[in-house]
Amino acid sequence: MRDSLVTLVGVGKLYEPSVRVLSDIDWSVAPGERCVVLGSSGSGKSTLLSILGLLLRPSQGEVQVEGENAWMWPEKKRAAWRTAKLGYVWQDAGLLPELTVLENVNLPLHIRGIPKKKWNGQNLLERVGLGRRSHAHPSELSGGEAQRAAIARALAGSPSLVIADEPTGNLQQRQAEDICRLLLELQEELKFGLVVATHNEALIKYLQADPYWIIDGSLSSNPPEEAT
Ligand code: ADP
Ligand code: MG
Secondary structure, X not given: OOOOOEEEEEEEEEEOOOEEEEXXXXXXXXXOOEEEEEOOOOOOHHHHHHXXXXXXXXXXXXXXXXXXXXXXXXXXXXXXXXXXXXXEEOOOOOOOOOOOHHHHHHHHHHHOXXXXXXXOHHHHHHHOOOXXXXXXXXXXXXXXXXXXXXXXXXXXXXXXXXXXXXXXXXXXXXXXXXXXHHHHHHHHHHOOEEEEEEOOHHHHHHHOOEEEEEEOOEXXXXXXXXXX
């Protein structure tokens, strides 16, 4: 599909031995689009985001990138595309404890062999409100600060699509709202596609994103009907 970052066509996922998590999902994320994937714990949000992020191969269907089935590409090409185009944020910030905050944020650029003068970690840390903490170590940060640093790290390579799986899952509600506001601000400024998974529906309004629900393995833009 033209004008899409990643398109899922008829995607299903079955975990061994026979646990069906997703069925027949058609979905496409366009450049600059903001989406939030909702669903109870165990409904398949992480599975869907991992498939969208080319980290997990679906059992059925295609993940199309640039009009091609990305799982027909050699692993090397898929990995290169992920590194160039995607940024990931997880529930756990996953900062390396032996590096400073700034070194953590610049690490993806270092690994990609980008010349040092182009490393934008300090600017990004300033942008997420951590400009003065760049030489701290991760153990000195609060949970909310660590997540801000993880967001800066995800943005370091100027990704086209940021995939955030329960980025506020370890935070208190107030901090969670702040992180969502920050993601929204950064998205509006930098125009990356953004897909956030959360089980916390109260966060939708802070993200101002198009909501999708995983219900019985299918993706719907309508909320589940209230159980009566
Ligand atoms: P969510 O993120 O919405 O909590 P997940 O995508 O993590 O849901 O998991 C969906 C279902 O798939 C759950 O029942 C989970 O136990 C199962 N599952 C997830 N990963 C695996 C795996 N690697 N092997 C087997 N089952 C898995
Ligand atoms: Mg999950």
